[in-house]
Amino acid sequence: MNGREHMPFRYDTMPRMNAENARASAQSTSPGEADDTIAAIATPPGVGGVGVIRISGAQAFMIGRALFRPAQPLPADTLPPSHQLTYGAIVDPVTGETIDETLTVFMRAPRTYTREDVVEIQGHGAPLTLQRILGLALAAGARLARPGEMTQRAFLNGRIDLAQAEAVLDLVNASSEAGRRLALRQLDGELSARAQTIRAAALGALTRIQASIDFPEEEVPLPDPEELRALIADASAGVAALLAGAERGRVLREGLRVVIVGRPNVGKSSLLNTLLGVERAIVTPIAGTTRDTVEEGARLGELALRLVDTAGLTNTDDPVERLGVARSRAAAREADLLIFMLDGSESLTPSDHTAAAELRAALAPDATPDDTPFAPGVTPVTLAINKADLPQALSEAEAQALWPGAPLVHLSTLTRAGVAPLEEAITRLALRGEAQMADPLVASARHADALRRAGESLDAALSTLAQRDPLDFVAIDLRDALEALGEITGETATSDLLDQIFAQFCIGK
Ligand code: GDP
Numbered sequence: 001m002n003g004r005e006h007m008p009f010r011y012d013t014m015p016r017m018n019a020e021n022a023r024a025s026a027q028s029t030s031p032g033e034a035d036d037t038i039a040a041i042a043t044p045p046g047v048g049g050v051g052v053i054r055i056s057g058a059q060a061f062m063i064g065r066a067l068f069r070p071a072q073p074l075p076a077d078t079l080p081p082s083h084q085l086t087y088g089a090i091v092d093p094v095t096g097e098t099i100d101e102t103l104t105v106f107m108r109a110p111r112t113y114t115r116e117d118v119v120e121i122q123g124h125g126a127p128l129t130l131q132r133i134l135g136l137a138l139a140a141g142a143r144l145a146r147p148g149e150m151t152q153r154a155f156l157n158g159r160i161d162l163a164q165a166e167a168v169l170d171l172v173n174a175s176s177e178a179g180r181r182l183a184l185r186q187l188d189g190e191l192s193a194r195a196q197t198i199r200a201a202a203l204g205a206l207t208r209i210q211a212s213i214d215f216p217e218e219e220v221p222l223p224d225p226e227e228l229r230a231l232i233a234d235a236s237a238g239v240a241a242l243l244a245g246a247e248r249g250r251v252l253r254e255g256l257r258v259v260i261v262g263r264p265n266v267g268k269s270s271l272l273n274t275l276l277g278v279e280r281a282i283v284t285p286i287a288g289t290t291r292d293t294v295e296e297g298a299r300l301g302e303l304a305l306r307l308v309d310t311a312g313l314t315n316t317d318d319p320v321e322r323l324g325v326a327r328s329r330a331a332a333r334e335a336d337l338l339i340f341m342l343d344g345s346e347s348l349t350p351s352d353h354t355a356a357a358e359l360r361a362a363l364a365p366d367a368t369p370d371d372t373p374f375a376p377g378v379t380p381v382t383l384a385i386n387k388a389d390l391p392q393a394l395s396e397a398e399a400q401a402l403w404p405g406a407p408l409v410h411l412s413t414l415t416r417a418g419v420a421p422l423e424e425a426i427t428r429l430a431l432r433g434e435a436q437m438a439d440p441l442v443a444s445a446r447h448a449d450a451l452r453r454a455g456e457s458l459d460a461a462l463s464t465l466a467q468r469d470p471l472d473f474v475a476i477d478l479r480d481a482l483e484a485l486g487e488i489t490g491e492t493a494t495s496d497l498l499d500q501i502f503a504q505f506c507i508g509k
Pocket of ligand 1: 413
């Protein structure tokens with residue numbers, strides 16, 4: 001409980017702020033602003049069943065009280081019960097005009113999203129009404145919240161750490177069931193807990209070393225090298241275990257990038273549409289119409305897919321098509337899976353060979369024609385022989401010769417025959433054949449990068465220790481590792497990094 005519980009609220013003592021001030025302060029990022037009371041429309045723009053205005057900060061209750069008139073009048077100087085919806089109206093305190101019929105909830109700190117006093121006004125989901133209520137809150141002393149500022153306060157006030165704050169964003173943006181589950185576990189603090197365990201081991205080693213460096217004359221015994229090695233090795237193994245699932249985590253979070261390549265007219269756009277289930281890419285019988293790459297999100301079971309239809313890897317003099325080809329190459333390089341499409345109703349054409357050569361060049365630009373650019377670790381390619389509903393003119397051997405070793409499927413985007421096996425092949429690939437493996441905890445590139453740096457520093461510490469170099473050097477590596485690990489939970493994150501992360505949120509979150 002804090003002392004604000006029985007604070008008297010009087011409208012006439014409230015600071016005034018005009019819209020210009022509100023905008024100006026909303027754009028600045030000075031740390032003193034952490035004390036401001038902030039307000040925003042928390043529901044998405046547009047018409048909806050309900051619209052919510054969220055107000056957070058020391059003056060939230062005062063502002064809420066000034067605007068909200070409960071249907072059942074309350075005794076003087078009292079507030080509606082905390083954490084309970086109260087029925088009533090929002091009234092313009094200056095004109096007395098009723099703005100909306102609402103359910104309003106006053107939530108006493110610290111049991112709130114931001115750990116500050118919070119008022120949420122649930123009105124009708126009418127954009128003009130919500131704007132009016134927000135305007136009243138700003139006039140009554142609140143400042144317009146920046147994107148993510150509510151969550152940033154939850155972080156700054158210690159309710160959640162940085163990884164958890166990012167999980168909020170991932171949860172909101174999740175495009176698949178697997179991604180949603182992953183975000184929820186991160187929000188629950190699983191990743192943070194693992195990072196803390198690793199930090200504790202590294203910190204244990206550092207404190208032992210530090211004691212012997214700081215107090216050499218006090219006969220602090222030199223730390224046992226074996227004990228140090230065990231602690232650092234523990235931390236290093238913890239990092240490696242988290243990183244092992246990072247690639248799969250990325251796929252679950254962002255979706256598997258499936259890029260469809262092949263010469264014009266084999267049916268790439270048709271496959272994209274079939275997998276999407278909507279007519280998105282333009283399907284025409286004229287060669288070369290898909291000049292740009294088209295990227296679409298789709299769901300396959302619990303997975304998210306990012307499907308990319310390419311302009312066709314053709315050798316062309318048309319400048320517009322050349323541009324498309326360049327984009328196709330870039331898309332091919334970024335793919336998790338390439339589907340190389342052929343038209344089964346025709347024998348191979350020179351364009352098919354060109355497409356194969358272009359794809360090889362895209363995937364392994366430095367390879368000589370004699371190299372095999374399909375070594376393990378290179379983007380997997382699946383050969384898809386389309387138009388299985390037509391009489392077939394292309395033999396499997398001919399198709400296979402274009403891309404030796406690639407799995408081969410027959411399908412028809414027209415009849416959907418063979419599409420389900422292709423989808424199964426995609427799913428297997430996305431799960432990296434590890435369907436039984438526990439769900440990964442690391443999914444974001446930022447976390448993976450921090451872990452990689454931590455792992456490198458820990459390994460450096462281990463080898464310094466093994467070479468019996470002075471312990472000061474081991475301490476330097478350990479500090480680097482701790483710094484990198486701290487970036488995950490936010491202990492050592494710079495304010496630039498924090499701004500960058502919270503700017504990705506929407507307003508009101
Ligand atoms: P893209 O240039 O590779 O993207 O090819 P499109 O998807 O635009 O298809 C080229 C032509 O082939 C269109 O006329 C499609 O209707 C046709 N097509 C695509 N898939 C099939 C299929 O499975 N069977 C048959 N018979 N025609 C198809």
